[in-house]
Amino acid sequence: MNRQAPTLEDVAREAGVSRATVSRVVNGVRNVDPAIQDLVRLAIERTGYAPNRAARSLVTRRTGTVALVVSGAGDTSEEEQNAFAARVFADPFFGRVVGGVVGFLRPRSMHPVLMFAESPEARQEVVRYLRQGNADGALVVSTHPDDPLPALLAEAGLPAVLFARPVRPVALSHVDLAHWDGGRLAAERLLARGCRKVATVSGPWAVAASQERLAGFRDTMARGGHPYVPVAEGGFTLDSGVAAMTTLLAQHPDVEGVFAANDLMAQGVCQVLRERGRRVPEDVAVVGFDDSSVAATCRPPLTSVRQPVEDMAAAMARLLDEHVRGLRTDPVAVLFEPELVVRESA
C-alpha cells in the first residue's frame, strides 16, 4: 500500500464538483441533482474512495463504535487477568450477549470493541477509552454485584447501558428479566408434575437476580401448598451445582423435584442425581434457568426457564444508541418476560 488513500478532494476533482457536494452524496443528505449524484458515485467507484473515519468522527464527535465491557468485581490479580476472558466465555451466556449486540449494531454499520474490566486499572482504562472518544458509549455486563464500573461511568457522564439492575441505584438505563416470574414458572412446572418434596439450588445470595428467582419460586410453591423449600446456595458454575446438590440430597434423600437457578448448575444437579442412582425425570424432575446451549446438550435435555438474552442484548444496544443520539436522556429500565421451555428433565 504505497499509494495514498483517495480523499474527498480527489473524488471532487474527478467528478468536477466541490468537496461539499461529494460529502452530501456520500452521506445522502440534502437535495443533490440526480445527474450529479451519478457523476459523483461514478467518481467514487473509479477512485475507490473510502471515507476516513477519523476525520469524520473528529467533526461529528461520533465513532460508530461502542464498548462491550465485561466487568468483574474488585481486584483480580495480574496473573488471572489473561484467564478472565476465557472464563467469561466459558459461560454460553456471553456468546448470546455478543450475538444479540452484533445483531443490532451490524445493520447500522456499528461495531463493538471488547473490553474487560476486572481490575481497578482496567476500569480506569474503560473510562479513559470512552473519554478519549474512542467509543460512543458502553454496554456493561457485570459478573459481580459490587461492580464499581457503572457508578464510575455515570459519574463521568458517559453514556452506558447495563445488563441487569445494579444493586446500588445508578443513573443509567438497564435491561433485565422478570426473575420473579421465572422462579414462578419453574415452581408451576414442578407443581404440575405433582412433585411433593421440592428443593432448589439458588444463585449467589449477593446477586439480586438470585434472590428474585428464589422468591418467585418459593412464593409460588407456598401458594401451591408447600411452604417449606430447602435451599442450597450455588455460584452459577457446574461445580457449585454439584456441591449444592450433594448437600441437598444428603439432607433430603426423598426429593422429587429440583429447581436450579441456571443451566450450568442444573447440569451439575443431574450429574449428582444420576451418580446417586436417581433417574431424571422419572425419580427427580429438574428445571434449569437461562435455556442456554447446555440445556439442549445436557443429558437429559433440560426443561429450562428461557431468558431471551439475545433480545435483551439487542435492547441494550438500542437503548445506548438512543442515549448517544440524544433521543433519550433519562435512564430507563426495560424488563423482559421469561418463558418455560419444556424438554425432558421436567
Added chain:
Amino acid sequence: MNRQAPTLEDVAREAGVSRATVSRVVNGVRNVDPAIQDLVRLAIERTGYAPNRAARSLVTRRTGTVALVVSGAGDTSEEEQNAFAARVFADPFFGRVVGGVVGFLRPRSMHPVLMFAESPEARQEVVRYLRQGNADGALVVSTHPDDPLPALLAEAGLPAVLFARPVRPVALSHVDLAHWDGGRLAAERLLARGCRKVATVSGPWAVAASQERLAGFRDTMARGGHPYVPVAEGGFTLDSGVAAMTTLLAQHPDVEGVFAANDLMAQGVCQVLRERGRRVPEDVAVVGFDDSSVAATCRPPLTSVRQPVEDMAAAMARLLDEHVRGLRTDPVAVLFEPELVVRESA
C-alpha cells in the same frame, strides 16, 4: 455532559505553554525541561484532559485498534447470522483466543473490535472497515477452510494475520500448531497404556489441521505396530462426536482406545461409551485435543493434547503489530509445539 471536553489548547493555556509542548509531554518525546513537564502534568490533572483519539489518528494514521475477525465459510443465511456469534463462542476455543489477544493488546493500550464475517456482505464490511482506517489491521480466525477473506485482505494490501495456515497460499503471516506432532502425542499415550484396538474421531476432512492430526496419529500407530486405525469423521462439535463414536462402536465393539480430534468430540465420545456401559478409562481410554475448559469439566477429566491457544493468539497480535508498524514486511509463519496433558481419561 454539557461542558466541552478540554483540548490541548486548554491545557496549554492553563500551563502557560504552547500546544506543541503539551503534546510532547503527553507523548513523552524529545527534551522538555523537567520543571515545565511538571507544570504541564499539573495542568492536565486540573483540566482533566484526555487526548482525542480521532484527532490524533487523523495525523498519525494509526488507531490503536485491531479487528478480531471470526470468519465463516460462504453464504450464511440472514437468519443464521445472529446465531453465528453464539455458536462461535459455544466453542471454548474462542474465549481463549480472545484472552490471548487481549493479553497482548492491553498493555499497549490497544483494543480489539469484534467482527463476524460469515457472509459476502459481512466480508466486504470488514474490508471497508479497515480501508476506512477504523482499525490498523485484522486478526482472522477462520472456521472454514475455504474462507475467502484472507485473499480479500491480502489483495487490498491490508495488514492481517491468520490463525492456522490457509489452504490456498496467501501472502499473509500466520501462526499454527504442529498438528502432526499432536496426533503423535495422542498415539504415543494410547500405545503406552497398552491399547490394542484403537479408533479415532477426526475433524472435518476439508480442514488441514484435521488431516495432519490424523496423519500424525496414524503414522505413529503404524510405527507402533497398528497399521489399521478405523476413522470416523466429526465436525468438531459435541453432537458430531456422539454420532461418530456411535458409528465406530457399532463396527468395533472391542475398541480399547479412542483419539478425538478435539475435546468437545471427546466429551461426546465419553458420553456414548458410558451409555454403552464402557468405563473410561478402565475399558476404553480417550484422548482429546486442545486442552480446553471442557477437558477439565468433562467426566472423567480428559487427557488431552494441549494447544497453547493463548500464546498463539498473543503471537498473532504481536505479528500484526509488527506488520502495522512496518517492522516486518514479509509474511512469516510461526509454529507452536503441542504438549500432552494427562488427566484421567487416558
Added chain:
DNA sequence: GGGGGCCGGGAGAGCGCTCTATGCCCCCGG
C-alpha cells in the same frame, strides 16, 4: 414584469492533534 422564496451547489472555517521549521536564549570559545 419584478420581487421573493427556494433549491442546488461552492467556499471556507474549523474539529484537535502532530510535527516540521523556526526562533529565542544562554553558554562557550576565540
Added chain:
DNA sequence: CCGGGGGCATAGAGCGCTCTCCCGGCCCCC
C-alpha cells in the same frame, strides 16, 4: 566582546472531513 552552536520552546501548516454560511438561478405569484 562578538560569533556560533545547541538545547528548548513556539508558530503554524496541515491531516480529511462536515457543516454553516452564502450565492446564483429558477419558479411562482402578485
